[in-house]
Amino acid sequence: MNDNDVPPGDAASRRPHWEQSSPAELKQLAESHPAELYEAARQLCRSALDEGSEWFTAARTLGRIVDALADTRSRDCARYAVDILGLFPQLGPEPRKEGDRLCRSVAEKLVKAQQLRDLEALFGELPERLDDPAVEVRACVLGELALIGVGCGRPVLDAYAARLRELRHPLARLPRTRLDVEHRFGVRVRGLGSVKTSEQLRSRFPEVSATDGGAEGGRRAVESVDAGRAGAVAGPFVVSGWSRMPEARFYVLPDPLGPDDFNIAFIKELPLACLEGEGTRRGVAVSCRTTPDDVINELFAAAHHGGVNGQGKGQGGAYSRLYAWNSLYALMGLPGDVPFLEAARLAADHRWLRFMAVTDWFHHDTADVAFAVLDPSGTRVAVVAATDTDADSHPYF
Template structure:
């Protein structure tokens, strides 16, 4: 409803809704106004309006989850809800290689990958999976975390390293025709994909409004970096630049290359911790006989 109002109404017609400050968060009208602020932020509207700023500050005092998001779109969010002709989902190795520089496959990466230890963290995994669950993607995402016995060279952070990790998404790698591939990407690319996962929604799911899609994307982004949600967003952006971000794909029963497949690996600045997030919108029962 908030998204529709922002698209259909002028700011001058929306602004009077924020004159009276809320006493609590239980009123559905308060939730609608919180979402309105979120939608306005995504289109760069309402910043500096006294009534809107006061309402946003009050939501923060009451502990509303959307209140931790800035009232303006950050540069790292520049692609949120923006469609670029010719840049749809990356479904093939050719598309992946044409858009991103390939990370080399090295023997050293394979050696370090075999020594990685599983660092299970259910809370962190749930946060990382939020955009895909909210968007109703067909299958449960895989969110995994690993620690390394020694710092990993950036040159060794590639597909040969990832293939040695005990990942469900790579089970049976090589059973389908094709070669697994990893490419270097950027923090804004990953964040945009997390936003789009819930904003657009899965094939059989439902897209979320921009306000909560933005929140889920940031929660997932923080989880991938192993960062507490109390860290300010601009500080998180600064720290993200010190991480190494990869996209990868393979030819397994997980990656179908026909709807939406996403897989990321993130190396922290110490080069001793790795997070992996893989999601697919392909129905797990699609290929099974009726």
């Protein structure tokens, strides 16, 4: 009898308490008896439905089984992992949400662990609708493949991607290849973590000195409230559970601001919550010149890694890319139908700043991110500031 001939229920009789299995045990079973592990997941789902078990326990165990299968290089393991995700809706609406979240992390694991030819075998049948976890995980897999620069030119994958565009899947509008401006996504340089202090900011980016013209320009700026745009800007931080709601604001100037006057003196004149109390503590506010690839990389990283209060809320590479681009478009005030390559070109025409100050907002202990962008006309400015820390343990709170 091979793995595919395991009778229904036999796996469950061998191992009735799957929630007690260690990751090492699940990994070993995935390597040696993937069909048994798959049948155990199906039995677990049936038991949860028949006995009215709490969905949380069943969903958590299904997730651990899926992770073990996705991490094991095998065409069968890849297929079983995707099929198990289709069981989550059977447990109810809350497990369905958990299954949708799991799709993102499982897709990332599949692309890292599996061979492309084995992943390609998952795309033989085109989807008819989007409300299916099996379709969602495949969409995420295509998104993950785009981030590593593979998948284009393979007819099966191209056909599936085209069908997702027809169905208007949100990931389908992203480029199927990685753009140059995205070259830093997922790349970590040893010794370079998040920027936590003004000294670190100065050491990594060229400082822009304050000017009287900048201060005058800031005093003349008028805020333009746009809740929808602010939500898109803040998206990467919100979805991944950063500890504080980001601040996203937009301003209009009556006259063009000179490029050299876009600096910390300008920013300090804006009514920003992140700068409240600036100047009352030891230390100075700093602004430094940066580039669009730095900005979009920070937006991607925010969504991808998850915040200190958002364990398990990392969005996976495909959706982190989507949230990062949505945020960048909103910072520049671009409509969604602008092509990505054109957006990247336009981003290069904007002026971008990183800034930091010694205030209650900037905790200087985990991750503080603050950007300002001036449009090519010199009359529109967008600002976003986000902080991620264990606020309960911080002396300011």
